Amino acid sequence: MSSSLPKSSISAEWLGRPAPVVAPDLVGCTLVRQFADGSQYRGLIVETEAYAPDDPACHAYRRRTARNEVMFGPPGSCYVYLIYGMYHCINVVTDADTVPSAVLIRALDLDRVPLWIDEKQRQKPRRIAAGPGKLCRALHIDRTLNGIHLTGGHPLWLEPRSPHWVEQFAQGHHQLVQTTRIGLTQGVEIPWRWYLADCPAVSKKG
DNA sequence: CTCACGATTGGA
């Protein structure tokens, strides 16, 4: 008889590498959201983007400010910001403490449809978390979660690739594509976006 | 202190 141990979170040490190194490794990992009633929603990370120091597209490129403060913190911290006055974006802080860098989670493949998702969006369940703004809306992620650690002990955390996923990946069932980042005006040519080819939950192709 | 704009999205 086997008892199930609690699944381990991704460690701060693993995340303490440069963002462009962590970003592709985070694809295939899982973001877990837990609510006060104990319910959980799990999303397979299928698309990421890296932002690093000396990167003109990075929010911390110019200087340390109230908004980007968390990016200067320890790896594993959660950086959430508001974009266009109506959407939130979630980042995983990476690299050594004081080195401002992070990985933007751009799309998730959810294990189930959240209760509050409207009928319109239910018609395309794989698209519910296809995009950085959409996934935060789907999992009720906002700035109240800014600064928490994603390494365990909070209502939002990261879990490593499952042995099954790793095996499938090794057998070539998943193709990880590297391209340029989306929606930027600076650093447009830097190829720091990664996504799973042929995954319906990826925000955009190309 | 002001004000143009953004790591987006959905609809015209």
Add this chain to the structure above:
DNA sequence: CCAATCGTGAGC
């Protein structure tokens, strides 16, 4: 193509 919607931060 364009509007929604507001916190941020660069510049005066």
